[in-house]
């Protein structure tokens with residue numbers, strides 16, 4: 415399997431990393447089969463977290479592959495924000511994983527600047543990571559998060575992280591554009607290793623999984639962490655990885671036009687409907703992206719699609735953040751105004767007038783009544 419450098423760590427990771435979230439519900443024997451098949455097929459990066467089933471995933475990983483520890487790079491993550499809590503969490507991870515060191519130790523799911531400040535405080539979790547590094551319990555310090563690229567960028571500008579992991583996919587690139595924008599660029603400037611996850615947007619792109627994986631791996635990242643809870647899924651993932659060819663810029667542009675998940679509802683942030691010195695629908699739709707990932711589209715669709723969007727739309731729990739930001743947006747939507755003249759400006763066929771009203775309804779009433 416192709417390998418790429420992980421920034422300044424000197425590690426080389428295979429294009430596919432194996433994520434351990436699904437091991438919570440996967441039986442132990444299946445985990446053993448999945449992980450050993452992955453390693454036998456050339457994969458070298460295994461990842462889990464203390465919070466995946468309160469240590470359940472870590473224990474299954476330890477029982478499955480501890481006997482061949484030298485064959486892979488091992489990561490776990492910690493949700494504790496204090497030095498004491500993080501030290502305890504790391505020690506438990508090492509015990510469950512049956513190892514005496516982790517290659518990467520993540521500050522897990524960092525979602526706000528307040529959390530970052532706590533982690534970096536004098537008795538914060540970052541101190542635990544530094545101490546563990548000195549003791550040889552971990553090799554590199556990493557940070558992960560989703561849906562809040564600005565908090566991650568704030569963190570990496572405050573402290574010296576080796577690796578960052580966040581979600582990259584062709585759906586959420588329009589909801590959280592700074593992930594691929596300033597955050598990724600800052601990481602590259604600092605020679606940090608970048609890991610991708612959520613290539614399928616938490617499962618939303620499952621019908622287009624091959625394109626979704628190709629899209630994410632076409633970014634300048636070291637490896638893409640994928641979860642597989644059956645051998646069939648693992649084989650599918652490995653095939654796409656082994657056949658990987660980067661998407662060209664032309665192919666990406668075509669994808670933004672034709673992807674059914676983006677359709678004629680998700681704003682591609684081209685700015686063509688924005689007034690020069692006035693109301694900018696693109697800014698409103700960015701807030702809608704934070705609110706519900708632009709998943710409530712006011713359309714009657716099939717139950718399968720509706721159920722999936724219902725499950726995923728508030729995945730990052732950021733409704734309140736979006737509402738607060740909407741309070742500050744200026745100029746605001748005039749719900750009585752007809753914005754239909756903007757419809758013809760959108761190259762993606764979005765009914766801008768209707769979307770403006772929907773977004774306003776969500777962001778002013780926390781739901782949409784339309």
Ligand code: SF4
Pocket residue numbers: 680681682683684685686687688695696699759760761762764766
């Ligand atoms: S023209 Fe369409 S894609 Fe472009 S900013 Fe407006 S709504 Fe979004």
